[in-house]
Amino acid sequence: MSASWREFWNRTNPIYVNERHRVRHYAGVAEEIAALVPHAGAHVLDYGCGEALSAGRVARICARLYLCDAAPRVRDALADRFGDEPRVTVLAPEAIAALPDRSLDLVVAHSVAQYLTPAELDAALSLWREKLRPGGCLVLADVIPPDLGALADSLALLAFARREGFLGAALLGLVRTALSDYPSLRRRLGLTRYTQAAMLERLRAAGFTAEPRPNLGHNPQRLAFTARVAGARDGAPP
DSSP: OOSSHHHHHTSOOTTSSSHHHHHHHHHHHHHHHHHHOOSTTOEEEEETOTTOTTHHHHHTTSSEEEEEOSOHHHHHHHHHHTTTOTTEEEEOGGGGGGSOTTOEEEEEEESOGGGSOHHHHHHHHHHHHHHEEEEEEEEEEEEOOTTOOHHHHHHHHHHHHHHHTOHHHHHHHHHHHHHSSHHHHHHHHOOOOOOHHHHHHHHHHTTEEEEEEOOSSSOTTSEEEEEEETTOOTTOOO
């Protein structure tokens, strides 16, 4: 049994019900990140990127794409997958501090906040603020509100599966997940949840101007936010 979320994500787990689910999830997120890239010269950080199967879609329209994940197994797979892609750099979270300050145009942290303690999130927000250029953008997505339970998540997955053609596998996958160590890990370690107001306040306290936005990914009931360094103008030059 995993002792931490990092250990959970560092091994094969039941989150994706089959290969189509896995592929379509990453393809959809990559399309949404690509739509956020502000210009062809942009430097982009995908923080907590996971397997990032379709990250090549983002790399083709920016100057530099940093893929960051806490799980060593995931980083090794990313390095193998994108080893011949000169625009992609794979980083551990602790390596972000070495990036030049004010060098990033876009930071995306999708499905990350729930796995961090509030103090860890505050430290990450401070770091991302240092690394963003004036006018740069942070998109914090897939934040879980306090009143959203496992049933709502399951229904969102089934709706996604129906659209993408893997409904039967999704039904079986939910059973497999229920029988795995994921529910006990979720109870033991918990998921950090935020109301919209609480997250907006946290972003503002970290030095951002922030507003709600539609979520990335398949679950529209989860929260997302667009944040910029306070006082920076949209489109400000590097």
